[in-house]
Amino acid sequence: MKRFSPSGQHYPDPSMPPENVPEVTEGQTLSNESKKVKTNQSFESLFDCESLCDVILNVNDGQFLFRGHKMILGLKSEILATMLNELSSSESQSRPVLNLKELPECSMVFSRFLYFIYSGAVWLHRDYVLPLHSLAEKYQVKPLIQHCQSYISQILFNMISASDGCRGFSIDIICDIYEGNLYSDEICDLCYKVLCAKFRDLIASERWTLCSWHLVSDLLKCDDCNAEENVILTSATEWMKKNQLADKNLIEDILVNIRYPLLHRKVLYQLQKNGIFKNFPQVQVLVENAVRYHCFKDVPEARDDFVGVQFTKRTTYRSRPNSTENTSMNSPETLSSSSQNLNISVHSQAHCSPAVFIQNSQPPQIVQSQIYSNLLHESQEYHRLQEAVPAPPSPPMQPSVSAIPHMYNVSSAANYVQNASVQTGERSS
Template sequence: MKRFSPSGQHYPDPSMPPENVPEVIEGQTLTNESKKVKTNQSFESLFDSESLCDVILNVNEGQFVFRGHRMILGLKSEILATMLNELKSGDSQSRPVLNLKEAPECSMVFSRFLYFIYSGAVWLHRDYVLPLHSLAEKYQVKPLIQHCHSYISQILLNMIDTTDGCRGFSIDIICDIYEGNLYSDEICDLCYKVLCAKFRDLIASERWPFCSWHLVSDLLKCDDCNAEENVILTSATEWMKRNQLADKNLIEDILVNIRYPLLHRKVLYHLQKNGVFKNFPQVQELVENAVRYHCFKDVPEAKDDFVGVQFTKRTLNRTRPNSAENNGMNSPEMLSSSNQNLNRSVPGQTHCSPAVLIQNTQPPPVVQSQIYSNLLQESREYQRLYEVAPAPPSSPNQQTFSPIPQMYNVSSAANYVQNASVQTGDRSS
């Protein structure tokens, strides 16, 4: 901030040590040198106080009204300083009023935002840290931005580790953060990792059909997408159907991210036999390579033929460590089995840090997603696919599902892709 001094007045700069006198370096013995001391200034006692009040803050036309002090507000926020400088003074009997329009969720935490400006302290909680961060960004209160950023990052890191008791943000909120492009790259990257770790929760939620194409495509590319390949295939086709995706290029761009060698060979047989991908040459080639993989994967001379992303097993590292069910989990023969422990219940815990309190509740129950209904259960194809993957053993706290809907979804996904292929026509046409 630029200092003003009347013409002709020259005083020693109080921010600098006396001339020709060195400062005391920390750890040295004090002799004749100068030493800078500093106290933490706080205007907490003036928060919403009549004392020295010279402006009124009116949030959302009277929803909340605060007594303010121009100097303090302008000192902490250049945005507020500009607004206050442009504010017309009232008559001698009244204070000027600064009208502020805030989103409903932001207005509810405006008192905490204002309290931080006066005191430098704030209580953070997952329920309102995002609107508090929005206010800090809007008015460019950088210390508060840093505090909120650090706190949001810690919550997301705790969510990636499913053994942590912190409930964190909802799937909807995490998708909004990732797709909104309003947060730092670091927070967006953490959201992406959370969505990969919670992929099963995402596809079982009501938010899944409303996810953007870019988010769906990004998740399907990830090595850490925490689901078996048949689940990824059926969820991708469900998303395409719910969004009535008709663009052939977009459909193919999603399908090429499925790792077909990780599907069970009987599923691959069904896909190839019915010519599901005949109008998607790139995908059809991937399926044929997957068939060759299952035929020749045990031949030593062929090992160099099966390298690349398609043959990279996804890292299902979110399940319970050292569980017996995890043995052989990543083999193509086992990838059609359900993840045993992703949605297991975790006893409620409390995560504490300075000026922060997070309380947990039990995670929501798992909801199974029924994708399509165009394949009759009585058909031979349905009965044949039923034998592909037997029902996996369930963890004690997990709801038991029949394997029939799972394989039924795989066949239905194939039917959807085949129908989409016919509707979009051959690429050469």
């Protein structure tokens, strides 16, 4: 049958796979290519067809035009059914026109979306599955939502398992998925694990400084944040610096997630000697406990004193923070009282409070500040520390202490926190 495209633009043939991409049929292992899924009921022969057409779908002011059938569109989508019921045709039009405004990336896959409504089949591919999912969510086509989410989950799982058959999404896209509210908990769990496994790639990208406060806090609480502790410390302070974070409670809630016993004792010496955390009492206690650990970790009688999350090496996966558990703990309205919650963890020498993912909340307010002017300044004491004798190796049963490949960055992080302590000291009471 004749296809209707008076706009002059040619949309991709949705019945065919993407160009130069081999077919992967239902049931086969997902590769780097596309995959076709199909449901039972089909009106494929009527897709963009003149026969029985009773409505014109106008996407983005004539970018794409499709001949549609109200009964089929309304049957598959209640959103479209409502829009079609409210549609009125003018005397100059032989058929009513439904004008649709879509994002550019969504308009380019609208033909595949519409083809699924008629046929129940769609070609899924990594490059456009996300805008296709957005269309399915917008018009509440639930079978397509399920197909897209299953495909996205499979890609993310392959990224975690380091499968060579799937290239996966970029770090920017994974962050957007995690911080959005369009995806299932399963997909957000997988995104969380991918970001933990690829934490080094994330902090090296421009996307790191654009991450929300909640995402940064969640990652620092994870057992599998894949980086040395000094790298985690410096990346956290770099994020605070770039976002000009000046709220004492928000700064402290990030710093308590650093596992200070895993830092090199040279760094701990500087932190304690210079009183970096004097206005962050919970963090100061954690640093003091870390110093005690390095002093007495070889004493058999002291082993029971050094247990908990603070003394646990980041080696195993942890599930994504539960969005239904303690959702009020990290909300902007209650962060001012977070010190009371942290006292419990400080006394047990471990910060065990679960991370919280709040899908509908806004990130904490970013406050302008001048506390970063001396960030790049290195103290003379730290130069002398670099000449100190290295710490002896830890016994096998204790957390290992990683080397310090970025001494300058650790010093910068310490200076940032010290400046922040001075500026926020008046609010410590």
